[in-house]
Amino acid sequence: MxxxxxxxxxxxxxxxxxxxxxxxxxxxxxxxxxxxxxxxxxxxxxxxxxxxxxxxxxxxxxxxxxxxxxxxxxxxxxxxxxxxxxxxxxxxxxxxxxxxxxxxxxxxxNLPLAPVCSEDCAGLCVDCGQRLDDLPADHHHEVVDARWAGLAEKFGTPTTSSPGAPGESPTTEEN
Ligand SMILES: [Zn+2]
Ligand SMILES: [Zn+2]
Incomplete structure (x- = not known):
């Protein structure tokens, strides 16, 4: 031996x-x-x-x-x-x-084909690409679809329309 x-x-x-x-x-x-x-x-x-x-x-x-x-x-x-x-x-x-x-x-x-930094590594955020383990647990993104964003603009913002604004006032014709 x-x-x-x-x-x-x-x-x-x-x-x-x-x-x-x-x-x-x-x-x-x-x-x-x-x-x-x-x-x-x-x-x-x-x-x-x-x-x-x-x-x-x-x-x-x-x-x-x-x-x-x-x-x-x-x-x-x-x-x-x-x-x-x-x-x-x-x-x-x-x-x-x-x-x-x-x-x-x-x-x-014995080299791992998918090595991990730790067994429970959460990977990357699909939206911003940062490591999820480095981010707070409630990390998320408000994802607004572009089409909905358009609607939000149209209806969401309160517009102040006052009756009697210049140019809008009803005109009366008198004889
Ligand atoms: Zn990792
Ligand atoms: Zn993110």
């Missing part, structure tokens, strides 16, 4: 649309390599820093993912290797066990 405890810089391409591992960030691997009947069993954990933006409110996100790893690397000629498809099982290549693809797949497959 062998233990690996290493910190390695992340490559640039560990990223999905809204979140990813900053290139060069410290990725901490604590892995245990055990010889089993069919090959080498790799178990352990990864600590991976991620940065991105919230899918609901676009706030920047900074977090560390703690991921579990468990994977069998099959020996050449083992039953596992013989009964699995080419891409179904990882293989030991001679004496060489390539951990990089396992770490990459574990990280990339």
């Amino acid at each position: 062998q233990e690996i405890d290493r910190t390695l810089p992340a490559p640039a391409e560990w990223r999905v649309e809204l979140i990813g591992v900053p290139a060069g960030a410290d990725v901490h691997l604590r892995l245990r390599l055990e010889s089993v009947m069919e090959g080498v069993l790799v178990t352990g954990e990864l600590d991976v820093p991620v940065t991105g933006s919230c899918a609901r409110c676009l706030e920047p996100i900074e977090d560390t993912l703690h991921l579990d790893v468990q994977e069998l690397y099959a020996y050449e000629g083992s039953t596992t290797e013989a009964t699995s498809e080419e891409d179904e099982v990882r293989r030991i290549d001679g004496d060489y066990l390539d951990l990089a693809p396992l770490v990459r797949d574990t990280v990339v497959l």
Whole structure:
């Protein structure tokens, strides 16, 4: 059995649309390599820093993912290797066990497609585009339809019409 405890810089391409591992960030691997009947069993954990933006409110996100790893690397000629498809099982290549693809797949497959700044992030106001979490709970907009706005103008404003205004006074014709 062998233990690996290493910190390695992340490559640039560990990223999905809204979140990813900053290139060069410290990725901490604590892995245990055990010889089993069919090959080498790799178990352990990864600590991976991620940065991105919230899918609901676009706030920047900074977090560390703690991921579990468990994977069998099959020996050449083992039953596992013989009964699995080419891409179904990882293989030991001679004496060489390539951990990089396992770490990459574990990280990339665990990056959230819709990351959130907090589980109950309310997102953005559809009318003004501000973060609802930053606004008072009763935040809302008086939305007046343009056509109703026209009516409000016509009937809503009280007009002072006084009888006998200049020009309006009835004229009487006398003979
Ligand atoms: Zn958010
Ligand atoms: Zn608003």
